[in-house]
Amino acid sequence: MIVLRREVIDLERVADLYEVGVPRGQPVQRDHSLWHVTSLLEAGHLITKGKDIYPAGVDRPSGIMSLGRIWETAVDCFLYDYVESLGGLFTPNVTYTVDGICGSLDGVMVIPALDWTLVCESKLRFTLNDDIPLSQLQQVRAYCHLAGTALVCFVSGHISTTPPVAQALLRIIRFTPLSILETWQGIQNTKRYLENLGISPTN
DSSP: OOOOOOOOOOHHHHHHHHHTTTTOOSOOOOOTTSEEHHHHHHHHHHHHTTOOOOOOOOSSOOGGGHHHHHHHHHHHHHHHHHHHHTTOEEEEEEEEEETTEEEEEEEEEEEGGGTEEEEEEEEEESSSOOOOOHHHHHHHHHHHHHHTOSEEEEEEEEEEETTEEEEEEEEEEEOOHHHHHHHHHHHHHHHHHHHHTTOOTTO
């Protein structure tokens, strides 16, 4: 065997090319002048550990995180088909801003026959454990507040090498209004705490 060429494949480029296959439009860059749900949730966890910082995150994760973007786009293809069979509509990449806090949702699904509006969130995990981590529950509850709904379509992909398994699971979740409100209030409290320290999204 002769290896004539060995190149590392740029998974970000793969994700960009894949996105052309569904009507998602160009990837939306994060507006760093705004507070963001995921960064505020992470800041809240850090504050409890004595670290008063706002982790602004990055626009385009690289390496293994790029597989998450590829997964999200693959799930979009599935969700278009899934919601069409129910007479509904799926819109990917939806951004809302409420109370000066921005959330970038993987999508929103509307199913008129059921009178449902759902936040859509997809995650790729390297485990067969399908429990939804608390941080992800907090994230989608915050997104529910932004979208004005209590319903979530949560799609998780699971990859394991021992045993070698790849599987996916779709869950429709309904949250209580109180749990959504409490999550949002926690995010607002974190934002106010950081602002009182003179911390903003841009510093």
